[in-house]
Amino acid sequence: MAAGLPITFLPPRRRALLMHILAAAAFLAISAISLVFALQQQVSGIFAILLLVSLVFFIPLPVVLYRAYALYTAAYTLERDGLRIRWGLRAEDIPLTQIEWVRPASDLGFHLPLPPLSFPGAILGLRQVEELGQVEYLASDSGTLLLIAAPRKVYVISPEDTRGFLRSFQNAIEMGSISPLPAYSAEPAAFARRVWDDRVARGFLIAGLVLTIGLLLLVSLAIPGRTEVTLGYNAQGLPLEPVPAQQLLLLPVLGIFAYVISLFVGLFFYRREVEQPVALMLWIASAVTPLLLILATLLIL
Numbered sequence: 001m002a003a004g005l006p007i008t009f010l011p012p013r014r015r016a017l018l019m020h021i022l023a024a025a026a027f028l029a030i031s032a033i034s035l036v037f038a039l040q041q042q043v044s045g046i047f048a049i050l051l052l053v054s055l056v057f058f059i060p061l062p063v064v065l066y067r068a069y070a071l072y073t074a075a076y077t078l079e080r081d082g083l084r085i086r087w088g089l090r091a092e093d094i095p096l097t098q099i100e101w102v103r104p105a106s107d108l109g110f111h112l113p114l115p116p117l118s119f120p121g122a123i124l125g126l127r128q129v130e131e132l133g134q135v136e137y138l139a140s141d142s143g144t145l146l147l148i149a150a151p152r153k154v155y156v157i158s159p160e161d162t163r164g165f166l167r168s169f170q171n172a173i174e175m176g177s178i179s180p181l182p183a184y185s186a187e188p189a190a191f192a193r194r195v196w197d198d199r200v201a202r203g204f205l206i207a208g209l210v211l212t213i214g215l216l217l218l219v220s221l222a223i224p225g226r227t228e229v230t231l232g233y234n235a236q237g238l239p240l241e242p243v244p245a246q247q248l249l250l251l252p253v254l255g256i257f258a259y260v261i262s263l264f265v266g267l268f269f270y271r272r273e274v275e276q277p278v279a280l281m282l283w284i285a286s287a288v289t290p291l292l293l294i295l296a297t298l299l300i301l
Helices: 014-039 044-058 061-073 162-175 188-197 199-225 245-270 273-300
Strands: 007-009 075-079 082-087 090-095 101-104 123-129 133-139 146-149 154-157 184-186
Touching (some): 007 162, 014 044, 014 061, 061 245, 101 162, 146 162, 199 273
Antiparallel strands (some): 082 090, 146 154
């Protein structure tokens, strides 16, 4: 190890992680509270609105959690032979010999536009900048942006210690590369293709999606012909009090919740080969759950 290399620089993340956690907690709380209140409603219109609110606030939750995870694992590791960038499922290794220049965004002499939908902790995405060409952002804080120019594109990162990064990069340049770091690139889209190429995983994911849509269609067709339904039996085996037929919509909503949770938790486990059986079990469950809910709906009807 020469002159303190390799050395890992982290993006500013404490405040952004807190914001992500609070946002996830808020989405989950609103979704859960709306669902609980929906179950207590006797008026079909209010029930449907609360159910829709619950679903709308639940769907973004996996995205917020993934972005929090990606920020937590984000790192820029500078070695004598190159730079390793890690951001969730995104990975990029740039040989030192391919880095053309490094400079702060404040030294560009023009305004560097941020990607759409950028916010603290998630300045991510590709953007075409007239003066630079294709620019990829892997940053968390617009106040600490550094640009790394490579042959294919310019990378924008945000190490918390920008001066330390620049000093370490200058040290690496002065020492020179002994064995260039092999170029490497991994993107979430490539990971999604790997999952899709797994025929077993693809089969259960498609089956779960089709069955969940089928459950929604079944309930949608059943509701207009009924005013009330009984959603089960009590401990004595007697039917429960009838409720408005619109409350049948609870079943496809539960199916959607189960499918989304199984999908994203399964993706988390699928990253490592040793944990892929866990992912497959979750995706099997994503197909079995709507099937059981369809059977329950048919019994209710």
